[in-house]
Amino acid sequence: MRLEIKDLRVHYGKIEAIKGVSVVVNEGEIVTLIGANGAGKTTILKTISGLRPVSSGSISFDGQDLNKIQAHERVDLGISQVPEGRGIFAGMTVLENLEMGKFNRKDRKNEMDEDLDRIYTLFPRLKERTSQAGGTLSGGEQQMLAMGRALMARPKVLLLDEPSMGLAPQMIANIFRIITEINKQGVTILLVEQNAQQALQRAHRAYILETGNVTKEAKASDLLNDPAVREAYLGTGAH
Amino acid sequence: MNFSVVTTQFWSLVLQGLALGLIYSLVALGYTMVYGVLRLINFANSEIFMLGTFAVLWVEIELLGHPVAAKPLGGFELVYTLVIALVGSMIACAVLAVIVELVAYRRLRARGASRLASLISAIGVSIFLMETMRMFTESRPRTAPRLLEKWSFGEIAGANFRIDTMLAIVAPIIIFVILDQFVNRSRLGKAIRAVSLSEENAKLMGININRVISLTFLIGGLTTGAAAFLYTTVYENTVFNVGFNMGIAAFTAAVLGGIGNIRGAFYGGLALGMMEQFASAVLGSQWKAVTVFVVLVLILLFKPNGLFGEAVQQTRT
Numbered sequence: 001m002r003l004e005i006k007d008l009r010v011h012y013g014k015i016e017a018i019k020g021v022s023v024v025v026n027e028g029e030i031v032t033l034i035g036a037n038g039a040g041k042t043t044i045l046k047t048i049s050g051l052r053p054v055s056s057g058s059i060s061f062d063g064q065d066l067n068k069i070q071a072h073e074r075v076d077l078g079i080s081q082v083p084e085g086r087g088i089f090a091g092m093t094v095l096e097n098l099e100m101g102k103f104n105r106k107d108r109k110n111e112m113d114e115d116l117d118r119i120y121t122l123f124p125r126l127k128e129r130t131s132q133a134g135g136t137l138s139g140g141e142q143q144m145l146a147m148g149r150a151l152m153a154r155p156k157v158l159l160l161d162e163p164s165m166g167l168a169p170q171m172i173a174n175i176f177r178i179i180t181e182i183n184k185q186g187v188t189i190l191l192v193e194q195n196a197q198q199a200l201q202r203a204h205r206a207y208i209l210e211t212g213n214v215t216k217e218a219k220a221s222d223l224l225n226d227p228a229v230r231e232a233y234l235g236t237g238a239h
Numbered sequence: 240m241n242f243s244v245v246t247t248q249f250w251s252l253v254l255q256g257l258a259l260g261l262i263y264s265l266v267a268l269g270y271t272m273v274y275g276v277l278r279l280i281n282f283a284n285s286e287i288f289m290l291g292t293f294a295v296l297w298v299e300i301e302l303l304g305h306p307v308a309a310k311p312l313g314g315f316e317l318v319y320t321l322v323i324a325l326v327g328s329m330i331a332c333a334v335l336a337v338i339v340e341l342v343a344y345r346r347l348r349a350r351g352a353s354r355l356a357s358l359i360s361a362i363g364v365s366i367f368l369m370e371t372m373r374m375f376t377e378s379r380p381r382t383a384p385r386l387l388e389k390w391s392f393g394e395i396a397g398a399n400f401r402i403d404t405m406l407a408i409v410a411p412i413i414i415f416v417i418l419d420q421f422v423n424r425s426r427l428g429k430a431i432r433a434v435s436l437s438e439e440n441a442k443l444m445g446i447n448i449n450r451v452i453s454l455t456f457l458i459g460g461l462t463t464g465a466a467a468f469l470y471t472t473v474y475e476n477t478v479f480n481v482g483f484n485m486g487i488a489a490f491t492a493a494v495l496g497g498i499g500n501i502r503g504a505f506y507g508g509l510a511l512g513m514m515e516q517f518a519s520a521v522l523g524s525q526w527k528a529v530t531v532f533v534v535l536v537l538i539l540l541f542k543p544n545g546l547f548g549e550a551v552q553q554t555r556t
């Protein structure tokens with residue numbers, strides 16, 4: 001697995017939101033993309049998933065150019081996304097939401113059960129709520145459901161868009177612990193976050209994104225100790 | 240005005256209202272299914288209905304060789320004639336609906352055109368279909384052969400349980416039950432719900448949006464085709480602009496129940512059919528069409544989301 005973004009440019013109308021970004025994610029890594037509001041993080045993930053068209057540059061996955069591949073086919077290739085705001089199907093039950101996650105995988109009943117088992121082990125709370133409507137779950141539970149649903153597709157790489165958004169500290173710690181766990185099970189992760197502290201602690205490498213440009217790329221642990229980064233993103237810089 | 244009919248013919252009016260209303264419901268599904276996933280009023284649906292009624296005539300007269308003056312059929316021949324006419328109309332309408340989507344909407348959608356552009360395209364397709372049929376039929380109304388003798392099961396409380404009326408009531412109910420199960424339980428049905436909830440998130444699940452959209456046009460075409468068969472069987476005639484009034488009524492039914500909402504289409508059609516029958520009994524049949532427009536205007540003014548809310552299958556919360 002190797003996800004490679006080269007000189008990517010993406011527009012909304014005439015406005016250029018991504019201005020020549022290059023990012024690489026290697027097999028087994030947790031890579032985090034950190035940036036302020038409006039930096040373009042969500043846009044990059046949407047473009048990887050095929051929800052936004054590329055203006056110029058390229059995205060390749062395992063050496064294959066994704067440009068001609070439609071959004072729904074990218075899921076089959078092994079790219080799954082947990083979108084910003086979670087994107088739970090509100091009127092569907094927890095189980096139905098999970099089933100949607102493996103929409104194109106026509107496998108046998110026992111494989112479905114295996115996947116469900118694995119997901120319920122990661123997120124025991126979901127198991128207690130299989131028949132509850134997705135829209136009535138708490139924010140944290142919805143985040144778990146969205147992650148579980150994405151894992152149902154057995155992705156090679158999981159794109160996570162601000163999984164900690166709107167969650168209480170304890171739930172944030174829990175979610176990040178599970179991200180590491182998923183990674184250890186062999187899923188490569190591209191993590192978009194504003195919660196730089198947690199993200200940098202969990203990730204192997206990091207990119208800093210400012211208004212559509214990558215301004216820094218380094219090992220995550222180095223950025224944790226970088227004074228400029230601490231000042232801008234961790235709120236604990238030396239004054 | 241004649242209020243006494245409300246009491247003297249109450250059950251008879253109810254039966255007539257049910258039959259008419261459920262035919263509306265089936266056509267309303269054509270609007271509602273498509274709106275649910277595309278947020279687009281498929282104005283061509285009324286003309287798909289119109290072509291369906293001609294498809295029924297064609298199957299009965301040309302394909303199966305029963306001229307307009309033919310005697311009613313019986314037994315097995317009656318059953319298979321009706322079934323072939325029904326299936327023929329459903330298939331014709333479904334194929335046409337899918338083609339209309341490919342030709343008139345998909346290309347616009349792919350280029351990110353505005354809803355208004357699609358709406359105009361829809362109206363264009365409508366006019367094209369209607370005018371083409373006007374030329375072919377030289378604007379003359381056509382009569383359907385009476386293949387189904389209109390015998391009655393009997394009379395209860397002044398209501399005549401005639402076979403064609405009963406058919407127009409029972410068949411739509413069966414269709415709605417099947418569709419309801421399909422949308423709620425099947426894999427493809429769930430895909431329809433997912434797309435109607437969020438196109439983007441559906442894509443992230445690996446759902447092929449274009450296929451789901453074609454599927455909704457197909458389903459809408461099937462139900463509209465069934466309506467065309469029932470309409471032709473009950474009213475026994477058609478004309479190139481039969482879709483106009485039907486379209487307005489069915490659209491009103493869809494909006495009344497909450498457009499995009501499948502059960503809403505069912506109840507919206509029922510309610511409208513009843514109102515129409517009772518209003519025309521009390522005020523005179525010239526008020527029939529007026530009733531539909533009054534309901535449409537009132538609902539748009541006071542309850543634009545309809546009685547059941549805008550949602551495919553109560554999924555949107």
Ligand SMILES: Nc1ncnc2c1ncn2[C@@H]1O[C@H](COP(=O)(O)OP(=O)(O)OP(=O)(O)O)[C@@H](O)[C@H]1O
Nearest residue numbers: 012017035036037038039040041042043044084194
């Ligand atoms: N649908 C859209 N139409 C027009 N502009 C958009 C649209 N979506 C995003 N943008 C613009 O693109 C830029 C990047 O937005 P994006 O959502 O990718 O930022 P982000 O880094 O995810 O921010 P946040 O942390 O707030 O989620 C912003 O300037 C935003 O206003």
Ligand SMILES: [Mg+2]
Nearest residue numbers: 041042043084
């Ligand atoms: Mg974002």
